[in-house]
Amino acid sequence: MGHHCCSKQKVKRGLWSPEEDEKLVKYITTHGHGCWSAVPKLAGLQRCGKSCRLRWINYLRPDLKRGSFTEEEERIIIDVHRILGNRWAQIAKHLPGRTDNEVKNFWNSCIKKKLVAQGLDPKTHNLMPTSKPNCYNNNLTNNTSQFPSSTTPFTISSPSKNNFDPTKSSPLLDINPALLTLPPQINIVANEPNIPIENYPYQENGVLMSFKDQNPNSTFDFTNAASCSSSSLDHTNIPSSSPFNQTNGFIDESVMWGAPNGMDTMELSQPSEGVAPTLHAVGQEQQTHPQNYVNGRVADFNDATNEKGMEIDGNCAGNAFDFEYMESALMPCGMLYGGGNSIEQLQWDC
DNA sequence: AAACAAGACAACCGCCCATGA
DNA sequence: TTCATGGGCGGTTGTCTTGTT
Numbered sequence: 001m002g003h004h005c006c007s008k009q010k011v012k013r014g015l016w017s018p019e020e021d022e023k024l025v026k027y028i029t030t031h032g033h034g035c036w037s038a039v040p041k042l043a044g045l046q047r048c049g050k051s052c053r054l055r056w057i058n059y060l061r062p063d064l065k066r067g068s069f070t071e072e073e074e075r076i077i078i079d080v081h082r083i084l085g086n087r088w089a090q091i092a093k094h095l096p097g098r099t100d101n102e103v104k105n106f107w108n109s110c111i112k113k114k115l116v117a118q119g120l121d122p123k124t125h126n127l128m129p130t131s132k133p134n135c136y137n138n139n140l141t142n143n144t145s146q147f148p149s150s151t152t153p154f155t156i157s158s159p160s161k162n163n164f165d166p167t168k169s170s171p172l173l174d175i176n177p178a179l180l181t182l183p184p185q186i187n188i189v190a191n192e193p194n195i196p197i198e199n200y201p202y203q204e205n206g207v208l209m210s211f212k213d214q215n216p217n218s219t220f221d222f223t224n225a226a227s228c229s230s231s232s233l234d235h236t237n238i239p240s241s242s243p244f245n246q247t248n249g250f251i252d253e254s255v256m257w258g259a260p261n262g263m264d265t266m267e268l269s270q271p272s273e274g275v276a277p278t279l280h281a282v283g284q285e286q287q288t289h290p291q292n293y294v295n296g297r298v299a300d301f302n303d304a305t306n307e308k309g310m311e312i313d314g315n316c317a318g319n320a321f322d323f324e325y326m327e328s329a330l331m332p333c334g335m336l337y338g339g340g341n342s343i344e345q346l347q348w349d350c
Numbered sequence: 351a352a353a354c355a356a357g358a359c360a361a362c363c364g365c366c367c368a369t370g371a
Numbered sequence: 372t373t374c375a376t377g378g379g380c381g382g383t384t385g386t387c388t389t390g391t392t
Contacts, residue, residue, distance in 0.1 A: 015360070015386080037377065053378075054361070089380060100380070101360080108382095109358055 012046040016055055020045055024052055025060050058099045065097025069106055077103060078111060082125045 012020075027043035033056065037049035045052060058064075069077070073095055080091045088100035088107075095103065107122075115122040 013362075035377075048362095049377080050379095051361075057379095058360080086381065104381075105359055 011040070011048045011051070013051075016059075020047070021055070021060060024055060028056055028060070054101075058101050063097060064099065069098075073098070074106075074111065077107060078115075078125075081107065081111075085123070 016024075023043050023045055024039075027039065031042070033039055033053065035049075036053040039045070039049055039052045040047045043052070047055075076094050077091055080094050084090050086104075088104040092098050092100040092103045112122040115125070119127055121127070
Protein backbone atom coordinates (compact mmCIF):
# COMPACT_ATOMS: atom_id res chain seq x y z
CA MET A 1 0.00 0.00 0.00
CA GLY A 2 1.40 3.36 -0.96
CA HIS A 3 1.28 6.65 0.78
CA HIS A 4 -1.50 9.14 0.43
CA CYS A 5 0.65 11.20 -1.86
CA CYS A 6 1.44 8.49 -4.32
CA SER A 7 -1.31 5.93 -4.06
CA LYS A 8 -2.67 7.03 -7.39
CA GLN A 9 0.66 7.10 -9.09
CA LYS A 10 2.73 4.40 -10.59
CA VAL A 11 5.91 4.79 -8.70
CA LYS A 12 9.23 3.13 -8.77
CA ARG A 13 10.48 1.45 -5.63
CA GLY A 14 13.74 0.13 -4.42
CA LEU A 15 17.19 1.56 -4.60
CA TRP A 16 17.76 4.91 -6.16
CA SER A 17 19.88 5.12 -9.24
CA PRO A 18 22.57 7.79 -9.65
CA GLU A 19 20.43 9.36 -12.35
CA GLU A 20 17.49 9.67 -10.02
CA ASP A 21 19.70 11.13 -7.34
CA GLU A 22 21.01 13.65 -9.79
CA LYS A 23 17.53 14.69 -10.82
CA LEU A 24 16.41 15.09 -7.27
CA VAL A 25 19.46 17.00 -6.17
CA LYS A 26 19.26 19.26 -9.15
CA TYR A 27 15.64 20.01 -8.54
CA ILE A 28 15.91 20.59 -4.81
CA THR A 29 18.97 22.76 -5.05
CA THR A 30 17.30 24.84 -7.70
CA HIS A 31 13.76 25.10 -6.43
CA GLY A 32 13.74 23.78 -2.92
CA HIS A 33 11.45 20.94 -2.09
CA GLY A 34 8.30 22.91 -1.38
CA CYS A 35 5.51 20.39 -1.38
CA TRP A 36 7.11 16.99 -1.42
CA SER A 37 4.16 15.40 -3.12
CA ALA A 38 4.79 17.66 -6.08
CA VAL A 39 8.50 17.06 -6.24
CA PRO A 40 8.50 13.78 -8.19
CA LYS A 41 6.48 15.20 -11.02
CA LEU A 42 8.37 18.45 -11.15
CA ALA A 43 11.71 16.71 -10.91
CA GLY A 44 10.80 14.12 -13.48
CA LEU A 45 10.95 11.17 -11.14
CA GLN A 46 8.77 8.11 -10.98
CA ARG A 47 8.90 8.16 -7.25
CA CYS A 48 6.52 8.91 -4.47
CA GLY A 49 6.94 12.23 -2.70
CA LYS A 50 7.75 10.54 0.52
CA SER A 51 10.42 8.51 -1.11
CA CYS A 52 11.96 11.69 -2.50
CA ARG A 53 11.84 13.33 0.86
CA LEU A 54 13.45 10.35 2.53
CA ARG A 55 16.15 10.14 -0.09
CA TRP A 56 16.95 13.80 0.25
CA ILE A 57 16.90 13.91 4.02
CA ASN A 58 18.84 10.75 4.58
CA TYR A 59 21.34 10.69 1.74
CA LEU A 60 21.39 13.65 -0.56
CA ARG A 61 21.40 16.61 1.77
CA PRO A 62 24.70 18.44 1.38
CA ASP A 63 25.21 18.84 5.10
CA LEU A 64 25.21 15.15 5.87
CA LYS A 65 28.20 13.61 7.51
CA ARG A 66 29.03 10.24 6.09
CA GLY A 67 31.22 7.52 7.41
CA SER A 68 31.56 5.69 10.66
CA PHE A 69 30.31 7.07 13.90
CA THR A 70 32.97 8.46 16.15
CA GLU A 71 33.34 7.37 19.72
CA GLU A 72 32.00 10.70 20.84
CA GLU A 73 28.95 10.23 18.67
CA GLU A 74 28.44 6.77 20.06
CA ARG A 75 28.62 8.11 23.54
CA ILE A 76 26.13 10.82 22.76
CA ILE A 77 23.75 8.30 21.25
CA ILE A 78 23.96 6.10 24.30
CA ASP A 79 23.53 9.00 26.66
CA VAL A 80 20.64 10.57 24.87
CA HIS A 81 18.99 7.25 24.24
CA ARG A 82 19.11 6.57 27.93
CA ILE A 83 17.11 9.73 28.42
CA LEU A 84 14.80 9.69 25.45
CA GLY A 85 14.52 6.07 24.41
CA ASN A 86 13.93 5.25 20.78
CA ARG A 87 13.31 8.80 19.76
CA TRP A 88 15.72 8.67 16.90
CA ALA A 89 14.86 12.00 15.41
CA GLN A 90 15.48 13.69 18.73
CA ILE A 91 18.70 11.81 19.24
CA ALA A 92 19.88 12.68 15.76
CA LYS A 93 19.43 16.36 16.49
CA HIS A 94 22.31 16.06 18.89
CA LEU A 95 24.51 14.70 16.12
CA PRO A 96 25.07 17.27 13.40
CA GLY A 97 25.10 15.70 9.99
CA ARG A 98 23.52 12.48 11.14
CA THR A 99 20.02 11.34 10.38
CA ASP A 100 17.52 9.55 12.51
CA ASN A 101 17.67 6.59 10.16
CA GLU A 102 21.41 6.42 10.45
CA VAL A 103 21.32 6.62 14.21
CA LYS A 104 18.60 4.02 14.36
CA ASN A 105 20.51 1.62 12.14
CA PHE A 106 23.68 2.14 14.08
CA TRP A 107 21.87 1.50 17.31
CA ASN A 108 20.20 -1.65 16.09
CA SER A 109 23.24 -3.06 14.39
CA CYS A 110 25.91 -2.20 16.88
CA ILE A 111 25.21 -0.45 20.13
CA LYS A 112 22.20 -2.51 21.04
CA LYS A 113 24.08 -5.74 20.75
CA LYS A 114 26.95 -4.48 22.79
CA LEU A 115 24.73 -3.27 25.55
CA VAL A 116 23.19 -6.71 25.63
CA ALA A 117 26.64 -8.23 25.68
CA GLN A 118 27.34 -6.06 28.69
CA GLY A 119 24.25 -7.40 30.35
CA LEU A 120 22.39 -4.15 29.95
CA ASP A 121 18.88 -3.86 28.75
CA PRO A 122 19.10 -1.67 25.65
CA LYS A 123 15.70 -0.26 26.38
CA THR A 124 16.21 0.81 29.92
CA HIS A 125 19.99 0.72 30.16
CA ASN A 126 19.51 -1.18 33.36
CA LEU A 127 21.11 -4.45 34.12
CA MET A 128 19.06 -7.30 32.84
CA PRO A 129 17.78 -9.74 35.44
CA THR A 130 20.11 -12.49 34.39
CA SER A 131 23.16 -10.30 34.28
CA LYS A 132 25.23 -9.44 37.27
CA PRO A 133 28.40 -7.76 36.18
CA ASN A 134 31.11 -7.77 38.76
CA CYS A 135 31.17 -4.07 39.16
CA TYR A 136 27.66 -4.10 40.39
CA ASN A 137 27.97 -7.14 42.53
CA ASN A 138 30.88 -5.51 44.22
CA ASN A 139 28.63 -2.75 45.28
CA LEU A 140 26.20 -5.19 46.70
CA THR A 141 28.56 -7.28 48.67
CA ASN A 142 27.56 -5.34 51.69
CA ASN A 143 24.04 -5.13 52.96
CA THR A 144 23.68 -1.42 52.57
CA SER A 145 21.45 -1.62 49.58
CA GLN A 146 18.22 -3.39 49.11
CA PHE A 147 18.15 -2.80 45.40
CA PRO A 148 18.04 -5.88 43.31
CA SER A 149 20.84 -6.03 40.85
CA SER A 150 18.50 -5.97 37.95
CA THR A 151 16.65 -2.88 38.92
CA THR A 152 17.19 0.76 39.34
CA PRO A 153 14.82 2.95 41.25
CA PHE A 154 13.53 4.51 38.12
CA THR A 155 13.87 4.07 34.46
CA ILE A 156 13.24 6.29 31.55
CA SER A 157 10.37 5.08 29.56
CA SER A 158 9.80 5.59 25.92
CA PRO A 159 6.51 7.35 26.18
CA SER A 160 4.07 7.26 23.39
CA LYS A 161 3.75 10.15 21.05
CA ASN A 162 0.51 10.98 22.72
CA ASN A 163 1.93 11.94 26.01
CA PHE A 164 5.41 13.05 25.35
CA ASP A 165 7.24 15.51 23.27
CA PRO A 166 10.53 16.61 24.69
CA THR A 167 10.37 19.83 22.82
CA LYS A 168 7.00 20.66 24.20
CA SER A 169 6.44 18.84 27.38
CA SER A 170 8.30 16.79 29.87
CA PRO A 171 9.93 13.46 29.49
CA LEU A 172 8.40 11.05 31.85
CA LEU A 173 10.42 8.76 33.94
CA ASP A 174 8.98 5.68 35.44
CA ILE A 175 9.88 5.45 39.02
CA ASN A 176 9.66 2.36 41.04
CA PRO A 177 8.60 3.84 44.36
CA ALA A 178 9.48 0.70 46.20
CA LEU A 179 13.05 1.22 45.27
CA LEU A 180 13.26 4.87 45.97
CA THR A 181 14.76 5.38 49.32
CA LEU A 182 16.80 8.23 50.51
CA PRO A 183 19.77 7.95 52.77
CA PRO A 184 19.47 10.53 55.48
CA GLN A 185 23.00 11.72 55.49
CA ILE A 186 24.33 11.65 52.04
CA ASN A 187 26.18 14.75 51.14
CA ILE A 188 25.50 16.22 47.80
CA VAL A 189 27.34 19.41 47.27
CA ALA A 190 27.74 20.81 43.87
CA ASN A 191 30.78 22.95 43.52
CA GLU A 192 30.08 24.47 40.22
CA PRO A 193 27.11 26.75 40.36
CA ASN A 194 27.66 28.83 37.31
CA ILE A 195 28.76 26.88 34.33
CA PRO A 196 27.91 28.99 31.31
CA ILE A 197 25.12 27.38 29.44
CA GLU A 198 26.99 27.66 26.22
CA ASN A 199 29.37 25.09 27.58
CA TYR A 200 26.74 22.46 27.44
CA PRO A 201 27.46 20.19 24.56
CA TYR A 202 24.01 19.05 23.69
CA GLN A 203 21.51 21.67 22.97
CA GLU A 204 18.21 21.57 21.29
CA ASN A 205 15.27 23.86 21.27
CA GLY A 206 16.60 25.69 24.19
CA VAL A 207 17.10 22.55 26.18
CA LEU A 208 20.65 22.20 27.24
CA MET A 209 21.95 18.88 28.25
CA SER A 210 25.28 17.88 29.57
CA PHE A 211 26.37 14.34 29.76
CA LYS A 212 29.96 15.11 30.17
CA ASP A 213 31.69 14.91 33.43
CA GLN A 214 31.87 18.63 33.69
CA ASN A 215 33.01 18.59 37.22
CA PRO A 216 34.36 15.28 38.29
CA ASN A 217 35.24 16.66 41.66
CA SER A 218 31.72 17.64 42.48
CA THR A 219 30.13 16.06 45.44
CA PHE A 220 26.58 16.26 46.56
CA ASP A 221 24.90 17.22 49.72
CA PHE A 222 21.54 16.01 50.81
CA THR A 223 21.60 17.91 53.98
CA ASN A 224 17.92 17.64 54.54
CA ALA A 225 17.74 14.05 53.60
CA ALA A 226 17.24 13.03 57.17
CA SER A 227 13.64 14.04 56.80
CA CYS A 228 13.11 10.97 54.72
CA SER A 229 12.01 8.73 57.46
CA SER A 230 11.14 5.79 55.35
CA SER A 231 14.62 5.16 54.11
CA SER A 232 15.57 1.63 54.70
CA LEU A 233 19.21 2.04 54.00
CA ASP A 234 21.79 1.94 56.64
CA HIS A 235 23.64 5.11 55.91
CA THR A 236 25.73 5.27 58.96
CA ASN A 237 28.28 2.83 57.77
CA ILE A 238 28.76 3.16 54.12
CA PRO A 239 31.81 1.30 52.95
CA SER A 240 34.11 2.65 50.33
CA SER A 241 32.73 0.21 47.84
CA SER A 242 29.25 1.51 48.36
CA PRO A 243 27.50 3.43 45.68
CA PHE A 244 27.17 6.16 48.24
CA ASN A 245 30.83 6.60 48.56
CA GLN A 246 31.81 9.84 46.98
CA THR A 247 35.39 9.09 46.35
CA ASN A 248 34.80 6.23 44.03
CA GLY A 249 33.05 8.56 41.69
CA PHE A 250 29.76 6.81 41.83
CA ILE A 251 26.64 7.86 43.56
CA ASP A 252 23.77 5.50 43.56
CA GLU A 253 20.64 6.60 41.81
CA SER A 254 18.69 6.19 44.96
CA VAL A 255 20.91 8.78 46.51
CA MET A 256 20.77 11.07 43.61
CA TRP A 257 17.03 11.24 43.48
CA GLY A 258 16.32 10.27 47.00
CA ALA A 259 12.64 9.75 47.40
CA PRO A 260 11.41 7.60 50.24
CA ASN A 261 7.90 7.05 49.08
CA GLY A 262 8.24 7.95 45.53
CA MET A 263 9.63 11.24 44.52
CA ASP A 264 6.85 11.94 42.23
CA THR A 265 7.47 14.80 39.96
CA MET A 266 10.47 16.83 39.10
CA GLU A 267 10.23 19.94 37.14
CA LEU A 268 12.49 22.69 36.10
CA SER A 269 11.39 26.12 36.96
CA GLN A 270 12.20 28.94 34.67
CA PRO A 271 15.01 30.95 36.09
CA SER A 272 14.88 34.61 36.42
CA GLU A 273 17.71 36.42 34.83
CA GLY A 274 20.96 35.71 36.50
CA VAL A 275 19.42 33.11 38.71
CA ALA A 276 19.91 29.47 38.11
CA PRO A 277 16.83 27.54 37.10
CA THR A 278 15.67 25.03 39.59
CA LEU A 279 14.85 21.39 39.49
CA HIS A 280 11.87 20.57 41.62
CA ALA A 281 10.75 17.27 42.85
CA VAL A 282 7.06 17.70 43.19
CA GLY A 283 5.56 15.31 45.61
CA GLN A 284 8.40 15.22 48.00
CA GLU A 285 9.51 16.96 51.08
CA GLN A 286 12.21 19.42 50.48
CA GLN A 287 15.29 17.38 50.65
CA THR A 288 18.05 19.41 49.27
CA HIS A 289 19.50 22.68 50.10
CA PRO A 290 18.98 25.45 47.57
CA GLN A 291 22.67 25.46 47.02
CA ASN A 292 22.52 21.96 45.72
CA TYR A 293 23.76 23.24 42.48
CA VAL A 294 24.73 20.89 39.78
CA ASN A 295 26.20 22.34 36.65
CA GLY A 296 24.25 25.48 36.90
CA ARG A 297 21.13 23.89 38.27
CA VAL A 298 19.72 24.02 41.68
CA ALA A 299 18.27 20.75 42.80
CA ASP A 300 15.21 21.87 44.61
CA PHE A 301 12.59 19.63 46.11
CA ASN A 302 9.30 20.88 47.33
CA ASP A 303 6.33 19.58 49.15
CA ALA A 304 3.52 18.79 46.86
CA THR A 305 2.40 15.24 46.42
CA ASN A 306 1.22 13.39 43.43
CA GLU A 307 1.71 10.13 41.68
CA LYS A 308 2.73 11.25 38.27
CA GLY A 309 6.29 10.19 38.15
CA MET A 310 9.18 12.43 37.51
CA GLU A 311 9.04 15.14 34.97
CA ILE A 312 11.73 17.29 33.60
CA ASP A 313 10.43 20.32 31.92
CA GLY A 314 12.36 21.07 28.80
CA ASN A 315 10.21 23.90 27.63
CA CYS A 316 12.06 26.85 28.89
CA ALA A 317 14.61 28.36 26.63
CA GLY A 318 17.93 28.32 28.30
CA ASN A 319 17.10 25.46 30.56
CA ALA A 320 20.20 23.62 31.45
CA PHE A 321 19.00 20.63 33.32
CA ASP A 322 21.97 18.62 34.26
CA PHE A 323 21.96 15.24 32.71
CA GLU A 324 25.21 14.37 34.28
CA TYR A 325 23.16 14.34 37.38
CA MET A 326 20.67 12.16 35.67
CA GLU A 327 23.14 9.88 34.06
CA SER A 328 24.79 9.21 37.34
CA ALA A 329 21.42 8.28 38.65
CA LEU A 330 20.58 6.10 35.76
CA MET A 331 23.62 3.99 35.45
CA PRO A 332 22.91 0.74 37.17
CA CYS A 333 26.32 -0.12 38.39
CA GLY A 334 28.30 3.04 38.20
CA MET A 335 30.75 1.53 35.84
CA LEU A 336 30.44 4.01 33.09
CA TYR A 337 30.47 7.58 34.11
CA GLY A 338 31.73 7.85 37.60
CA GLY A 339 35.11 8.84 36.37
CA GLY A 340 35.48 7.05 33.15
CA ASN A 341 34.31 7.02 29.64
CA SER A 342 31.44 4.90 28.55
CA ILE A 343 33.07 4.04 25.32
CA GLU A 344 36.26 3.04 26.97
CA GLN A 345 34.36 1.03 29.50
CA LEU A 346 32.27 -0.81 27.03
CA GLN A 347 35.07 -1.23 24.56
CA TRP A 348 32.99 -0.66 21.53
CA ASP A 349 34.58 -2.27 18.58
CA CYS A 350 32.40 -1.32 15.73
C1' DA B 351 35.71 -21.12 -5.55
C1' DA B 352 31.18 -21.71 -3.91
C1' DA B 353 27.73 -21.66 -0.42
C1' DC B 354 26.07 -19.91 3.53
C1' DA B 355 25.63 -16.72 7.53
C1' DA B 356 25.92 -12.48 9.63
C1' DG B 357 26.17 -7.68 9.52
C1' DA B 358 25.27 -3.18 7.66
C1' DC B 359 22.58 -0.17 5.48
C1' DA B 360 18.89 1.67 2.40
C1' DA B 361 14.23 1.93 1.79
C1' DC B 362 9.46 1.06 2.71
C1' DC B 363 5.28 0.70 5.66
C1' DG B 364 2.00 2.34 8.55
C1' DC B 365 0.73 5.26 12.03
C1' DC B 366 0.20 9.82 14.08
C1' DC B 367 -0.10 14.74 14.05
C1' DA B 368 -0.67 19.34 12.13
C1' DT B 369 -2.91 22.09 9.01
C1' DG B 370 -6.19 23.91 5.98
C1' DA B 371 -10.49 23.65 3.44
C1' DT C 372 -16.38 20.08 13.61
C1' DT C 373 -15.05 16.97 10.21
C1' DC C 374 -12.32 15.38 6.62
C1' DA C 375 -8.45 15.26 3.39
C1' DT C 376 -3.79 15.85 2.80
C1' DG C 377 1.13 16.26 3.66
C1' DG C 378 4.92 15.72 6.64
C1' DG C 379 7.35 13.35 10.20
C1' DC C 380 8.61 9.47 12.75
C1' DG C 381 9.63 4.71 14.45
C1' DG C 382 9.47 -0.04 13.23
C1' DT C 383 10.40 -3.33 9.96
C1' DT C 384 11.93 -5.45 5.79
C1' DG C 385 14.81 -6.09 1.80
C1' DT C 386 19.19 -6.03 -0.34
C1' DC C 387 23.96 -5.76 -0.62
C1' DT C 388 28.50 -6.63 1.37
C1' DT C 389 31.68 -9.08 3.99
C1' DG C 390 33.32 -12.91 6.51
C1' DT C 391 33.50 -17.84 7.37
C1' DT C 392 33.44 -22.64 6.30
